[in-house]
Amino acid sequence: MREDVGEVTTSLHRPTTDSSRSQPVGYDSFEWQQQPPPSNGVPRSAWTRQKRRLSRWHRPYTAVLIVLDLISTLVASYIADAFLEKSKSGFINRSWGLFDGIELFNFFAYVVLPLGWLLLLWINGTYDRRYLGLGSEEFKRVVRTSVTVVASVSLLAFATKTDLSRGTVATVSLSALVFILLSRVGARQFLHFARRSTGHGAHRMILVGTLPEALEVYTAVTRSPAAGLIPVAIHLTDGYAAARGIETPVPVYAGRDVLSLVREVGADTIAVCGSASAEPGELRRLAWQLEGTGVDLVVAPQLTDIAGPRVHIRPIEGLPLLHVEEPTLSGPGWLIKNLMDRSAAALGLLLISPILAIIAIGIRLSDPGPVFFRQTRVGHDGRTFRVWKFRTMYVDAEERKATLEELNESDGMLFKMKHDPRIFAFGQKLRATSLDELPQLINVLKGEMSLVGPRPLPADDGDYLGDVRRRLLVRPGITGLWQVSGRSDLSWDEAVRLDLYYVDNWSLTYDLSILWRTIFVVLKRKGAY
DSSP: OBOOGGGOOOSSSOOOOOGGGTSOTTOOSOOOOOOOOOOTTOOOOHHHHHHHOSOOTHHHHHHHHHHHHHHHHHHHHHHHHHHOTTTTTTTTTOOBTTBOHHHHHHHIIIIIHHHHHHHHHHHTTTTOGGGSSSSSHHHHHHHHHHHHHHHHHHHHHHHHTOOOOHHHHHHHHHHHHHHHHHHHHHHHHHHHHHHHHTOTTOEEEEEEEOHHHHHHHHHHHHSOGGGOEEEEEEEESSOGGGGTTOOBSSOEEESOOHHHHHHHHTOOEEEEETTTTOSTTHHHHHHHHHTTTTOEEEEEOSOOSOOGGGEEEEEETTEEEEEEOOOOOSSHHHHHHHHHHHHHHHHHHHHSHHHHHHHHHHHHHHSSSOSEEEEEEEOGGGOEEEEEEEOOBOTTHHHHHGGGGGGOOOSSSSOOOTTOTTBOHHHHHHHHHTGGGTTHHHHHHTTSSEEESSOOEETTSOOOOGGGGGGGGSOOEEEOHHHHTTGGGSOHHHHHHHHHHHHHTOOHHHHHHHHHHHHHHHHHTTTOO
């Protein structure tokens, strides 16, 4: 935290004399060309504007994705060619000019099909910088491209009366899809690592608005360094006095020309926060002013923790209205979720039953007493149930809890200690690997819990009032956003915020992504104690 409001200047165009701000730490490939701002409304080439864009991390990243996608499609064609006997059916007895059947197959398998994949990936927007690096939209567009490829190949085969092997088409399309998705996941992980460790591949933002609004946006965008949004300055719209005596994480300015401030701090993005554009037409004029400068404009409304599928922009007579739909907490999606939960729980219990037996023996050898720990928790709609967990503490743990209350490291309803003396050695290993949670599959099978959802809280902590009570709109889960975001290392307020975010933005795709992330969190043992 730092207090830099003393650097505020009140002159609209007065340049700063602080040379330390001219090249901030982490300045990354942003080039400013001194040129007069273009007149409002003058048309310009979209190709030219792209060349002037300040944030250029996506260009080498996109080039890497193109190479990876090309390799993926070539490998998919090779697998079908090498391992399927009928892969060349439909080409053997055909010829086209100087090509015989085999050469014609190779031409389509290793030239036309890979280039067709790349073309359709580009048409479907999988290289659009807005979808790279974060979120599931990039992967959805890759899957959509795969469907388009299969449909195009089938239509082409029908039009040319070519009897293609269905197994070959399925093998090539599915394997190419899997390879492309895996390569993009790997590329994204590398990008996230670069953003977290060096700050490269990120957008440097100036937050424009009142101080509370700007700080709220700052908190939101810095929660995830992998998002690649780095606030470097705050430009106050309500004057210098609003920030006097308040410590801020980045320098604060007021009464400055925004474009000159962008050049000064090496930013490439302006984020308008909340009600900063209260004056009619102000935001539109700012957008005009930024045309041709290469600076991105982002609008952060006073609407937090609501995901994209619930937000729709519906323009009426040039006025973009932001519609927020109600969260979907019933219907076919929830029926599919329930069936998926119970089926996976039944199959999981069957497959891991030998592991459960070994863990039970280990607990009995470590400390005489019951194998399972049963505690009453609050579930869907406030109904209580008894959760199943492997016992990891000595049998007198509840009696000893009263003597350890002063050592509680959690600021919420749960009692947490990193080095809890009530946990025996084998139980500590179970907690570190999350194996003590496996019996909760019984609760999932009974419909009391879900695979993914808010964490189940004890029922002896009184009524759930205010925002916390909203967690009870869905079934609690074995894993959830709090588990993949830090688990016990999170504060109570942050854990509640994540649980409420899940309730408001649930989807089957989101559940699958949380389950995928859970695997890596368990392997890293992050926040498990």
